[in-house]
Amino acid sequence: MYIFFIWMISERGPKKLAGRKRREIRWDKLDNTANLFPVIAGESMTNVYRISVKLKEEIQPELLQEALNKVLPRMDGFNLRLRRGVFWYYFEENGKKAPKVVEENTFPCRFIHPSSNRDYLFRVTYYSCKINLEVFHVLTDGMGGINFIRELTYQYLRLAHKDLQEKLGDEFSYNTSLNREDSFIKNFKKKTKRGYKSQKAYLIKGDKLSDGEFGVMHILMPLDEIKTVSKKYNATINEYLVACFVWSIYVECLKKMPSEKAIRVAVPVNLRPFFDSITTKNFFIMVSAEFIAKNEEYTFSEVLEIIKKSLHKQITKEHLENLFSYSVAGQLNKFARPVPLFLKNAYMKMIYTKSALANTTTVTNIGNLKVDEPYEKYIDQFYAFIAMSEGQYIKGTICSYNGVLVYTFSSILADTSIQKCFCKQLVSDGISVSIETNGVYSS
DSSP states (O other): OHHHHHHHHHHHHHHHHTTOOOOOOOEEEOOTTTTTHHHHOSSSSOOEEEEEEEESSOOOHHHHHHHHHHHGGGOTTTSEEEEEOSSSEEEEEOOSOOOOOEEOOSOSSOOOOGGGTTTOSEEEEEETTEEEEEEETTTOOHHHHHHHHHHHHHHHHHHHOHHHHHHHTTOOOTTOOOOOOOHHHHHOOSSOOOOOOOSOOOOOOOOBOSTTOOEEEEEEEEHHHHHHHHHHTTOOHHHHHHHHHHHHHHHHTSTTOOOSSOEEEEEEEEOHHHHTOOOSSOOEEEEEEEEOOOSSOOOHHHHHHHHHHHHHTTOSHHHHHHHHHHHHHHHHOTTTTTSOHHHHHHHHHHHHHHHHTTOSEEEEEEEEEOOOGGGGGGEEEEEEEEOOBTTBOEEEEEEEETTEEEEEEEEOBSOOHHHHHHHHHHHHTTOOOEEEEOSTTOO
16 A cells, blocks of 8 residues: 555656646545455445435425535545555545436446446435435445435535524534544454354345346334333344344244254444444444254244344454454455455455355344434434345345334345234234335335
8 A cells, every 4th residue: 555655646746846736636545344345346236225314395306416515525435436556445535526416216226336426436316205325335334324414414404494504504513423534443453363154154045026126125113112022022122123034034934944054144233332433434343143943943032032142242342343353454464465456356255255145134223313403393214225245135224213213124035025024023012013115016
């Protein structure tokens, strides 16, 4: 990276000697997690996630574009383009006009082609009352995405409602972070051992939707009801919902029969609370909730207890620190630094494929979202979901807002028996549910 940086400086040097004044273009390294995404991303595995905010009014597209134009130049973590260096990928300040806001007319979480998106690594669309932000994971994780869409929504609402503009001006919320620290590098510890599972997990198979189709199913439930049920099981909401997903796979795919392969769920953990970080770069690590059906038949309660124990022993600061430190140590290895990028890419792709197939699915929880009080009356709900990955054709995403929790299944499988079993378990536990879909399963 040092050699490459010198090359960048030398390229700019002649322009300065010629007497032309030119502002230095800002550049930045990718964080430890981000290094992987350019290697594995493509049309079939886009590594794009979506966060949507549903307003209580129809979106005015020209105002949404104006809001994006105002917010983007102040968000260094999104005003970027990806460059390919000799040894590593790196970010460079983009500075072009903001990408064009368009009405949604395709399936979500498609691959983002920088060349047709003014080199940006995110897109903004709208439909009816919804604003959709789709982000290539190389930029940031869900927390960084929430950070951006909140400010975009605030700016939009100030443009749409002049009383808000007069009262609040255009300053960012005090809750909005612009921090670009690499918290992986800051907090990593040397001498760590590998902590990831590598054994192949049980993989869900079946007929897929037509090429390009992407199924989305939102399951909405009262937050107080799921809190009560989780407390009854002496579990967190996350543990309960992960167990519901595992239970549904066990019932519908394994038919409650023993299996040597584990149903293993990758669960991203936001590291910011553990390490006092407010970075808008990626700062999460994966742990795995594991259930192996060794015996003839399990009850839901038994599956939940196994999931709880599996997660409890992993979600400690020391263990999380060991997990990401192992990866960072590889990145900082002095022998790896001068290896050409194409060789690094081949190695990372091989390692990723092996680790991806070690998990049946992924469930991510972006938490209970809040907005500043002046905007609350305009915002109805938040939604979030993630794209598919190697061997994982159905995934879950959790978020909640204003007393409603939304569990979203994203899938490219034609069959919906897992989703139906999931809802059946919620209802049997006394949780009221309502369902919204993107129409893929209605025909």
